[in-house]
Structure formats: structure tokens, C-alpha cells
Amino acid sequence: MIPAVMLPRQWMPSSRTAAAIVLAVILSARLTVVARAAGFSLGVAAGDVTDTTVILWTRADAPGEVRLDLAGDEWFTTIIQSIVATATEEHDLTVKLDVGSLSPTTRYFYRFVRPDDPEAVSRTGRFRTAPPPDVPAGLRFIFTGDSNFALAPFAVLAHAAREDADLFIWFGDVVVTDGFTGGTGPAFTLEEYRAKYKQIRSDPHVQDLLARMATWTGWDDHEVYDNYAGLDPDLPTEQRDAAYQAFFEFMPIRPQNLPDDRFRTYRRFRYGSSIDFFFLDARQYREVSAEGRCGSNPDPLGFLFGQFTADPACQDSLSTGRSMLGGPQLDWLKSGLGNSAAAVKFVVNNVAVTYIALLPYDRWDGYDAERRELLGHIDANHIAGVVFLTTDSHANAHNPDLTHYFRCYRPDYLLAGHVVIPELIAGPIGSHTLHGELIRFGASILGPAAAPLAYSLIDQLEGQIVNRLRLINALAFLDHDRMGYAVINVTADGRADVTYRGLRPDDARNPEVDIDTLYTSSVLPPPPPPCCCWPLLVVGAAACLVRCGRSPPWA
Secondary structure, eight states, rough: OOOOOOOOOOOOOOOHHHHHHHHHHHHHHHHHHHHHTTTOOOOOOEOOSSSOEEEEEEEEESEEEEEEEEEEEESSEEEEEEEEEEEEEGGEEEEEEOOOOOTTOOOEEEEEEEEEEEEEEOOOOOEEEOOTTTOOOOOOEEEOOOOOOOSOOHHHHHHHHHHHOEEEESSSSSSSSOOBBBOOOOOOOOOHHHOOOOOOOHHHHHHHHHHHHHEEOOSSTTTSTTTTTTOOOSSSSHHHHHHHHHHHHHHHOOOOOOOOOOOOEEEEEETTTTEEEEEOOSSTOOOOOTTTTTTTOOOTTTTTTTTGTTOHHHHHTTTTTSSSHHHHHHHHHHHHHHHHHOOEEEESSSOOSOOOOSSSSSSSSGGGGHHHHHHHHHHTTTOOOEEEEEEESEEEEESSSSSHHHHOOOGOOOOOOOSSSOOEEESSSBBHHHHHHHHHHHHHHHHHHHHHHOOOHHHHHHHHHHHHHHHTTTTTTEEOOEEEEEEEEEOOOOOOEEEEEEEEEETTTTTTOOEEEEEEEESSSOOOOOOOHHHHHHHHHHHHHHSSSOTTOOO
């Protein structure tokens, strides 16, 4: 709040003098804010909030004692809790406190201060606790991921911060550690990984959003390196542990303190009686993909070029029992979905479950047997209300029922259509969009001199790819050239809708540009009708399926 200035009634300043006074007052207020944030330059964050607990995070600019103040109002007139901690070099001066004894469905405000320096005060953060697990309640939250500091500042997050949401789910590739960003190269050591997180937390829009609402987070591959699999025998243990440690130090995630699984991130969050969240880790327990066995063939399923690129041996390798989640996590997910009484069950997931075909190795397409087991379990047990939330694709899409493709073209999935399973794909926050990546891929093949030709060729192919994906998956929405996020509203009685908002890549660093509303829809449609493939394709598809036992090459 700008302080009032009292002037003598008889003194009437000139317009120039008045303007100078106003400017001085504004600058004074701004300097006050900066001073009050001194000592905690990377901001604050609240994470893993429940009905009675929360993780509160900051990083001090110097070692020493730090005090957390928790209050019920933003002026901190009544301090509810004060907790003293120590910022040490051992954890790169990060402070992360697990605060309990909170009241459900309550707005709290918090700040960090240096007890020995009254001028060292962080910005004020706020969060709202969840309702009790037995109380129906609505929820409004933001979902997105993929934030490469090379494309910061992230203007899309400035818009997300204005959404008046209860939660922000920031999931996957929260940092890109394997590239050149902000003067730093690829990370291999603990200090190098920490440097990447300090970069991302320096973005003003990241700081604003994290201070405004609680966050739930999880990692994907770029927190270690591109397309990493935790069970890759070539992954150095020291590098993996350094990457994991930096993530846990800098993100407001609650350690689960399991002696045999100390970096476990998959966990469940109940928001009242209406909503369940299952946060997956599709990296740490993942087996190596089939890409090496397939010679990196970009189209082994023959999706785009049919028999010219189809590779039956590669298809067999893709369909073997390779695990993405690992047995314990898959069992945990199946059991949790089965025993959940919530109307909506969000499965927050690293990579697309929807069939995409091209470059199938890193997604669920490359772990087909486990996908078949999971979707079959949901369908056979009539588990209604499951919704997959997915990042990584660098596109925004709504698949109203991802089982559509498998019911139509994959009879080996044995899906009877008892339930629909939507998938909402969101992002990126700041990264090359799928459209941009296709252009870059074409240019890399043809060379810089042929970049205009690459653009033209890829543009033609892109239209075919996008239209075919829309058709075979019955997608309701797909935008693959926007920075974006999804706003998801769930009512207390379990009705859900989604609104996608996005910025064009050219506007991705300008928070003053109005964000576009791309698409709005209900999320949970009624049970699906029996699958009916397009008449002209039935005979050919059936013959292919009987002969090959796999999806038709043209799909």
C-alpha cells in the first residue's frame, strides 16, 4: 500500500512538483518492498499442502538462523506459529519446514525473517489448506510444466498467477539441466544442478506464482538429462543422486523418508471427499527404452510412411514387458485407484498415454504392455472418474477418451468400454513448442542452408500428422504452437471442466500481452459408445489386426 502524504491546505503544488512527489512516493514504496525482501532473493514457496500440513520453503542469501512466521492475515498481526531453522551450506542455504497443526480450508500467510537483522524479511507467501478428507469440496487449480530457463522470463506464469486458483501443479522438466541456460552448461555435479534451480527460481514470474498459492510438483527427465531412465546401467550413481538432491533441496516437496526408497516422489493427495490426486514418477524406476534396439527409427509403427518405415522387430520390442513405473508403483496406483471413492481421480503423469506413434520410445507408446495392464485394470474394474494430467509433449491437447484408439484398433487391450479415461496435456511454460521442434528437426536434417525448404516440407507433413492424430484418437482439441497452461475446475459434486490459455512463442517473454483463451470443455463425458471404425477402413484394419496382432500401419 502506498503511504498517504499529508500536505498543508494552503500549499498548492505545481503539476510538475506534484508529479515529482508522486514519483518519489512510488519509488519509496518500491524500495520498501525491495528492502523487506532483502536476504531471500529467490522468494518463497508452499508445497504438498494437505488439510493440516504444508511444506514451506525459502533460500537465505547467507548462512545463519532463519525464522518462519505463520499468520492468518497478511499484516501478521497475530502470529500463529514461529519456527526457527538454520540455513547451512550443506543444503545450499535452502530452508524447508514441514508445518503441521493447521486448520482445514483456511487461508494462511507466511514469511521468513532473519532474527538478527530486522531488515531481512522475505516476501509474503500465502496458501490455503485442503478441506477435510470427508467433506465434499470444489477446487480450481493450474496445471502445466516444461520450463527451460533459456526461454525465461516466463510471461505465461504471470497470467497463471492472476487466475485466483487454489493450487499450482508444476510437473515435469521444472528445470532443464542438460542444456546451456543463462551462462551455465549441462549439469553433472551437485553444484551444477543447484545452479540450474537457482536460475529458475530467480525468474520473477516463477516467484510471483509460487508465492500466491500452494504447489505440487514432480520431475521428468530433464531434471537429470534428456530421456533418462532410472534403471539405465550407464547412469552414474553420483550424477543421479546429485540431480535428485538438488530437486529435493529447491522444490517444496515433502520427503517421504523411506530408507529403501529415499528419493521417492510418487504420492497421493486427497482434496476433500470429491478429488484424489496420484502423482507418478515415470523416470526413477523406468527400464531403458527400446530406442537402441530400433536404431532410433522415427516411424517404426509405419504411422506416417506405412511399410516404408515400419519395423516388425522394433514393434515386437516395443510391446514387450518393459516397465515405466516399476512393479511397486504400478501396484500402488492400481490399488489406490481401486479403493478411491472420489468422484474425480487425477493421475498426474510425466509422458503422454495417448497413442502418438512417431518417435514412440520415451512415451507410454514405448512401454505398451504396462499401459495395456493399467488401462485394462481401470476398465475391467469400472473405475470411473480417472483423468490423466500430462506434460512433456510441448503442446496443449484434450483427448476426451484415450481408450478410443485402443478399443478401435487394439483388440489385444481387451477394453470393453466400461468407462472413459480422458487425458489433458498442457504446456510448455517456456520451451520450444512441438511445432518449433518439428521445424528445428527438419532443419537439422537438411542443414542450415535449407532451413526455408525445411520449414515448407515440415509444414506440409505437420498438417498430415496433426490431422491423423486428431482422427484416430478423436481428439477434441490440439494446439501445438503455444506456451500454455490448463485451468481445471472441479465442483463439489464431481463435475469438472478445463480451460486452456496460451501465448504465441513470439510473446512468451512479454507479460503485457493479453493471453488467449484457446479452448474450454467439460472433462468427464458419459461412458463411450461401442467403437465403430470408419466404414472404408474396417476391412483393411481387421485383416491387418488378424494377420499382425498389432495396430494397423496407417494408424
